[in-house]
Amino acid sequence: MRLSFEKGPEVRFISHLDTHRTFARALRRAGLPVAFTRGFNPHPKIAFAQPLAVGATSSSDILDVELESRIDPAELLRRLNSSLPGGFEVTGAKEIPQDAPSAMSEVAASEYEARAPITGGGDPQGAALRLLGSPVVIVPARGGDDRRGPRDIRPLVLRLSGKREKDAAAFEMLLRSGGGRSVRPDEVLLAVDRMGDGWLDLDAAVYHRRRLYRASDSGLEPLD
Amino acid sequence: MAVHIDNTIRRVSKPARYTGGEWNQVVKDHNEVDVSFAFAFPDLYEVGMSNLGLKIVYHLLNRRKDVVCERVFAPWIDMEALMRKHRIPLFSLETRKAIGEFDVVGFTLQYELTYTNIVNMLDLAGIPVMARDRTERDPLIVGGGPGALNPEPVADMFDCLLVGDAEDALDEMVDVYLDWKRHGGRRQPGARESLLEAMATIEGCYVPSLYRPEYNPDGTVRDVRPSRSGVPPGVRRRIAAPLDLADYPLAPPVPFMEVVHDRAVVELFRGCTRGCRFCQAGMIYRPVRERPLEDVVRASRELVRNTGYDEVSLMSLSSTDYSGMSGAVRRLVGELGPLKVNLSLPSLRVDAFSVGIAEQIHSVRKSGLTFAPEAGTQRLRDVINKRVTDDDILEASRAAFEAGWDAIKFYFMVGLPTETEADLVGVVSLIGRVAALYGRMRRSDGRAARGRPKLTVSASSFVPKAHTPFQWEGQATTDELEAKQAFLRDRLRPRGVRLDWHDAEMSAVEAAIARGDRRLTAVLIAAWKRGTRFDSWTEMFEWATWNEAFRDCGVDPSFYANRRRPDTEVFPWEHIDARVSKGFLLRERDKALAGITTPDCRSGVCEACGACG
Numbered sequence: 159m160r161l162s163f164e165k166g167p168e169v170r171f172i173s174h175l176d177t178h179r180t181f182a183r184a185l186r187r188a189g190l191p192v193a194f195t196r197g198f199n200p201h202p203k204i205a206f207a208q209p210l211a212v213g214a215t216s217s218s219d220i221l222d223v224e225l226e227s228r229i230d231p232a233e234l235l236r237r238l239n240s241s242l243p244g245g246f247e248v249t250g251a252k253e254i255p256q257d258a259p260s261a262m263s264e265v266a267a268s269e270y271e272a273r274a275p276i277t278g279g280g281d282p283q284g285a286a287l288r289l290l291g292s293p294v295v296i297v298p299a300r301g302g303d304d305r306r307g308p309r310d311i312r313p314l315v316l317r318l319s320g321k322r323e324k325d326a327a328a329f330e331m332l333l334r335s336g337g338g339r340s341v342r343p344d345e346v347l348l349a350v351d352r353m354g355d356g357w358l359d360l361d362a363a364v365y366h367r368r369r370l371y372r373a374s375d376s377g378l379e380p381l382d
Numbered sequence: 383m384a385v386h387i388d389n390t391i392r393r394v395s396k397p398a399r400y401t402g403g404e405w406n407q408v409v410k411d412h413n414e415v416d417v418s419f420a421f422a423f424p425d426l427y428e429v430g431m432s433n434l435g436l437k438i439v440y441h442l443l444n445r446r447k448d449v450v451c452e453r454v455f456a457p458w459i460d461m462e463a464l465m466r467k468h469r470i471p472l473f474s475l476e477t478r479k480a481i482g483e484f485d486v487v488g489f490t491l492q493y494e495l496t497y498t499n500i501v502n503m504l505d506l507a508g509i510p511v512m513a514r515d516r517t518e519r520d521p522l523i524v525g526g527g528p529g530a531l532n533p534e535p536v537a538d539m540f541d542c543l544l545v546g547d548a549e550d551a552l553d554e555m556v557d558v559y560l561d562w563k564r565h566g567g568r569r570q571p572g573a574r575e576s577l578l579e580a581m582a583t584i585e586g587c588y589v590p591s592l593y594r595p596e597y598n599p600d601g602t603v604r605d606v607r608p609s610r611s612g613v614p615p616g617v618r619r620r621i622a623a624p625l626d627l628a629d630y631p632l633a634p635p636v637p638f639m640e641v642v643h644d645r646a647v648v649e650l651f652r653g654c655t656r657g658c659r660f661c662q663a664g665m666i667y668r669p670v671r672e673r674p675l676e677d678v679v680r681a682s683r684e685l686v687r688n689t690g691y692d693e694v695s696l697m698s699l700s701s702t703d704y705s706g707m708s709g710a711v712r713r714l715v716g717e718l719g720p721l722k723v724n725l726s727l728p729s730l731r732v733d734a735f736s737v738g739i740a741e742q743i744h745s746v747r748k749s750g751l752t753f754a755p756e757a758g759t760q761r762l763r764d765v766i767n768k769r770v771t772d773d774d775i776l777e778a779s780r781a782a783f784e785a786g787w788d789a790i791k792f793y794f795m796v797g798l799p800t801e802t803e804a805d806l807v808g809v810v811s812l813i814g815r816v817a818a819l820y821g822r823m824r825r826s827d828g829r830a831a832r833g834r835p836k837l838t839v840s841a842s843s844f845v846p847k848a849h850t851p852f853q854w855e856g857q858a859t860t861d862e863l864e865a866k867q868a869f870l871r872d873r874l875r876p877r878g879v880r881l882d883w884h885d886a887e888m889s890a891v892e893a894a895i896a897r898g899d900r901r902l903t904a905v906l907i908a909a910w911k912r913g914t915r916f917d918s919w920t921e922m923f924e925w926a927t928w929n930e931a932f933r934d935c936g937v938d939p940s941f942y943a944n945r946r947r948p949d950t951e952v953f954p955w956e957h958i959d960a961r962v963s964k965g966f967l968l969r970e971r972d973k974a975l976a977g978i979t980t981p982d983c984r985s986g987v988c989e990a991c992g993a994c995g
Contacts, residue, residue, distance in 0.1 A: 169638070171397035176638040183405070183636060183690030186721070194722050201692075202722075213392050241690070243405040243638075362389070 159223050159234060160261065162250035162382040165216045169245030174209035180246065181221060187241040190234060193224040207261035207370050207381060208268065208336060211344070216367040218382050220261050222254070250382060265336030267316060267371040267378055270343040272329045273364050278357035282320030282327035285350050290318055297345045311349065314341040316378075320350070327358060332371075332378075343367075387478060390464040398639035399427035400461060402453075402475030405636045406688065408440070409476050410450040416560055419443050419451040420474055420484040420521070424499035425492070425918065427455040431635070432643035434697065435490055435527055435548075441631035442552050449556055452476040452484075453635075456499040457506070459915060465506060472507040481507035486522045486559065489540075491529025494895035495888060495918035497536055501910040504539070511907060513541050513591060518568040522559070522577070530588070531619070531666050532848040532955040535895050535902035537590035541578060545958060546586045546620030547652075549629045554584045582613060586620030593957060595900055601941060603899060606957040616957040619666070621993075625652060627677045633688040645693035645726065646685035648678055650710075653993075654699035655984045656731075659767045659974050660756070660798065662847035663699055665962045668993035670703075670984070675710050682714055686723055693724040701727050702734035703984070728752070732770045732778045751782050754793035757801075758808025764977045765800050767970070772812060779816045783823055789836035790816070791882075796866035797844040797858035799974065806866060810873045813837060817877065839874055840882040841867055843889035847896050849960040851970035854947040857893040859940075860886045887925040891917065893943035894932075899954035902942070904935045963992040 165177065172180065182202050185192050194200040207220035231251035238248050276282075289295060295312040317332035329350070333341050343365050351358040371378040391397040412418050421439055423430030430436055436453070443451035452474035457465060465472070471480040481487055487509070489500050504511045509520050516523070525533060526544040533543050544551050562570075562577045570576060582589045594609045608615060622629075630649070637644075653670035654663070673681075682694045694714070696704075704710060714725050732753045755775055757763045763770060782790060794809055820835040843863045846855045858866070863886035871881045895902060909917075909931035916922040932939050947953075949968060966989060973980060983989055 168403050169401075171391055171401050172638045173398065175640075176398060179640075180405075180638055182692070186690035186692070187405075187687065189687075200722050212397065241405075244403060361393075 159225060159229075159231065160252055160254045160382070161221050161223060161235075161238075161248050163219050163221060163246060163248045165210065165214075165219060166245040166247070167215055169243070170213055170215050172245075173212050174206070177210075177246075178204065178206065180243065184238060184241040184243075184246075185223065188237040190223075190237060191226040191229065193226045205260055205262060208265050210367060211342070211365065214343075214365040214367060218249070218369040218380070219367065220370055220381050222261050261370075261381060262336065264372040264381060265370050266334065266373040267332055268335040269332050269368040269371070270330070271366045271368060272331065272343050272347055273323070273326050274347060274351075274358040274360060275326050275362050276322075276357060277359050278354065280327065280354045280357035282322050282329065282350075284320075285327075285354055286318045286320035286329060288353055289315065289346075289350055295349050297341075297349055300345075311341040311345060314339060315346060318346065335370075386468055386470055387473065390461065390468060390470065393464065394460045395458065396427075396639060398637075399455065399458065400475070401638075402478075404638060405690075406633045407476055407635045408444040408451070410444075412450060412477070412479070415450045416448040416563065417450075417486065417556060418479075418484045419449060419556075420454055420481050420487045421451055422454050422481065422487055422489045422500075422503055424456050424489055424496040424503060425916070426458060427637070428639065428641040430455045431637045431641045433490070433492070434631075434647050434649065435492075437631040437634040437647075438629070439488070439490075439526075439548055439552065440634065442548060442629060443556070446553070446556065448560065452479065454481055454503070456496075456503055456916070462502070462506065462915075472503055482509050482521065484521050485563075486524060488524045488526065490527035491525055491533060491536065491543075492527050493918055494529070494535075494892045495923070496916075497895065497906050498910045498914045498917055500536065500539065501907055502915055505910075512538055512903075514538070516541070516574070518573055522574075524555070528663065528666060531662070531958060531960055532897065532953075533588070533590070533958075534595070534900050534954040535898040535906065537588075538900055538903050540590060541574070542581045543588045543590070544586055544620065545588055545617055545960075547622035549622035549626070551584060551586045551620045551622075555581060555587060558584065585618055588617040588958065595954065603952045603954050603956065605952065606954065616959050618959045619961050621669075621961065623669075623671050625649070625671050625673050627673070627681060630677075630681060632681060632684045636689045636691070643695070644691070645695045646682070646689055646691040647695050647697050648681045648685065649673065650678060650696050650698040650701055650704045652698070655703070655982050656700055656769075657767050657970070657980050657982065657989070658756075659765075659851040659970055660795065660844060660847075661699075662850050665849050665967075665991075666960050667699070668962060668991065672705060675706055675713070678710060679713055679717065683717060686718065686721060692722065693726055694718060695726045695728065698729060700731055701729045702731045703982075732774050750789055750791060751787050752791040752793060753778060755812070756793060756795050757798060757805060758794065758810070758812055759805045761977060762798060762801060762805045762808070764979050765974045766798055767974065767979050769979055769981070772815075775812060776815060776819060780819050780823055783820050783835065788820070789838075791838040791840060792816075793840045793842070794870075795844045796841050796870070797863050799844075799852060799855050800977075801866075803869070806869050809839065809841075809870060810877075813839060813874065813879055814877065817879070834878055836880075837878075838880040838882060839870065840884075841870055842884040843867075843886050845889055845893045845896055848953065848955050849962060849967070851967045851974055853897065853953070853967065854949065854951070854971060856944040856946040857890065859944060860890050863889065885920055885923065888917070888920070888923050890939065890943055891923075891925075891928050894939040895942075897954070898942050901935075901937055905931050905937050908934045961993050961995075963990075966991040 192202045203224035205222045210216050235248050235251045294310050296308050299307050314334040320329045370381040372381045391400050443449045454474050510516050523541050525540045530543045530545045558580045578589045581587045592613045595606045596604045598604045651672040653667040756768050846852045867883045874881050912927045
């Protein structure tokens with residue numbers, strides 16, 4: 159079954175692994191017939207479409223659950239929601255075929271909202287247009303495990319718009335994600351910030367992932 | 383403050399330590415209760431949330447409609463730095479309320495090396511560290527847990543302490559508090575004093591300010607006596623019997639993040655009758671009180687339903703001693719197996735281990751196996767009264783290997799009384815024989831074992847503890863302990879056996895505090911002022927800083943840790959009755975030095991320790 163869920167502000171600091179654990183336990187509490195892997199260390203067959211960074215919230219997020227027996231999607235939704243801690247809510251449930259491709263393999267793009275306080279002067283709308291108009295946008299290598307060097311993210315930014323909301327810059331963006339080539343919303347904000355010589359307070363930026371998309375004949379369509 | 387807190391949380395490692403919001407957390411409106419209680423666990427979230435005592439107290443208090451209990455843990459150093467920078471006082475998880483605004487703050491004394499965290503948390507909460515400096519505006523500071531059996535090193539920081547089981551006493555303390563509040567509470571003249579006097583009438587409740595220690599010229603304790611008339615001469619440990627399932631936490635808060643023990647815990651019984659002479663828990667939780675099988679089964683079932691954990695752990699000091707153990711395991715595996723919930727049984731006695739039990743309990747998922755011989759020769763095992771033989775150890779290992787385990791961890795201690803090099807050699811030869819077994823046996827599936835077994839030896843340092851037969855012994859010096867650990871390492875490593883060891887210097891500080899008196903409070907505060915935190919974490923412990931703190935205060939740690947006490951010495955905890963008599967402990971000490979064992983009193987012979995009287 160493919161579930162759409164929301165991760166709200168109360169649980170924004172719960173990591174992806176913790177979220178996985180939370181759902182596994184909630185499914186057990188709800189007494190739902192989840193299928194388990196075989197072998198040495200059986201665990202429930204749950205698969206998320208795409209991890210979410212710590213600190214971000216999401217709506218229309220996706221997770222697939224394999225069940226041992228059929229259950230009415232509305233009933234699954236009701237029972238699971240009454241076993242989930244506050245901040246997590248399942249908003250939709252639908253059956254998908256047993257052999258359907260995994261959600262993770264299908265994800266092609268992610269839609270984000272991002273807000274950051276404006277420290278210098280600056281025009282979010284103009285900054286967005288400037289980024290879109292640049293043939294090349296270089297961001298530094300990510301730290302940690304990622305051993306890639308600095309790279310051009312311009313082709314990975316599918317849509318970007320910005321507007322001013324009081325003392326903050328609010329952006330909407332559609333970013334290529336999943337598979338090998340992807341860009342994170344904080345990298346896009348970093349690029350926007352650099353274009354204006356550091357006019358945003360990136361440390362205070364908040365991110366919300368609105369929706370995930372898969373590739374289709376006509377371009378992109380929602381995954382949920 | 384909420385926004386402030388969010389802004390700091392987002393910048394620290396493992397923000398889930400500070401967010402709360404877990405399934406089964408209890409949130410009440412403070413205006414609708416009569417007492418607010420903050421349970422302060424003096425270590426990280428992931429340690430505290432694995433602690434059964436916290437879950438029990440949380441349950442006992444929150445089931446009362448007139449009380450709210452919230453949790454707070456020691457913030458890690460990155461969070462502490464931000465809190466101090468932004469002047470964010472220590473706050474509770476459930477409602478982010480400042481700890482200083484609670485009516486009562488309770489700390490659990492689990493381990494001596496967490497005591498500087500208590501100082502730090504009081505300071506972060508804006509509460510004066512010393513009880514005598516607090517006013518009506520400050521919460522009542524209470525303590526409990528195993529450390530309350532000798533709380534003297536921290537006694538002057540506490541208004542009162544509960545010695546023993548919380549199950550009945552906690553309600554009594556809350557009722558006294560409510561009564562005091564109803565009669566004016568903080569607004570009464572001499573308010574705090576009248577409250578503490580009322581608390582002192584509860585059995586098990588120790589009010590340090592009502593007792594004064596006096597010292598001899600040589601630094602030993604002369605006396606610990608009541609500081610005024612009408613105060614009982616001592617405090618008697620509180621024993622809850624029988625253990626009622628209604629008092630047991632069947633819906634504890636479930637952490638979001640990974641914690642040390644990510645499983646549902648069912649207590650099989652409290653107390654132990656084996657009488658291992660080094661073990662404080664085996665003395666201070668007597669007598670044994672078992673939970674009936676039906677309670678254990680019901681608790682396991684309800685815990686899984688209420689928490690969603692995929693593992694249930696049966697807990698006690700010596701689980702194979704549970705009456706009808708194999709029947710219990712069979713029942714539980716039958717119930718939990720279909721739910722894909724694993725059953726784990728730590729604390730298995732080597733001499734009762736069997737393939738049958740092992741196969742059953744790990745039928746869903748195999749986890750590591752540990753045995754605790756503690757000493758390498760029969761002679762030394764007899765001294766410490768660990769009545770386990772070489773054959774028991776070999777037989778248990780063989781059974782484990784045949785059942786398919788190839789990794790076993792063996793717990794030993796170095797520095798035990800009367801230990802010689804021969805005993806250390808004993809450890810090495812014993813492990814060698816276990817390894818040889820592996821090569822020779824055939825597994826139950828018919829296949830020969832491949833390669834070498836993964837054997838680990840954990841060699842911790844013996845720390846003499848209060849209320850044990852070894853409370854008169856001196857701890858070996860750090861040089862001696864390190865030499866012993868090196869001796870083992872040099873001989874085990876070449877054989878492919880891994881050695882885990884506990885830092886000898888940490889054990890030395892633990893030993894000084896464990897049998898310390900009130901003069902150690904200044905040392906704890908001095909160490910804290912010099913920046914010590916989380917001393918139980920190897921990467922945080924600073925031997926040099928502790929030595930400076932001892933020196934600053936003119937206190938010699940070896941007086942407490944390494945000195946052998948004469949039989950006539952008055953202990954700093956003399957006024958605290960653990961219900962096990964000094965006479966019994968001395969008899970056991972004498973038998974130890976003569977290498978004579980004492981059988982388990984469950985087998986019929988009573989040694990008159992005093993616990994059942």
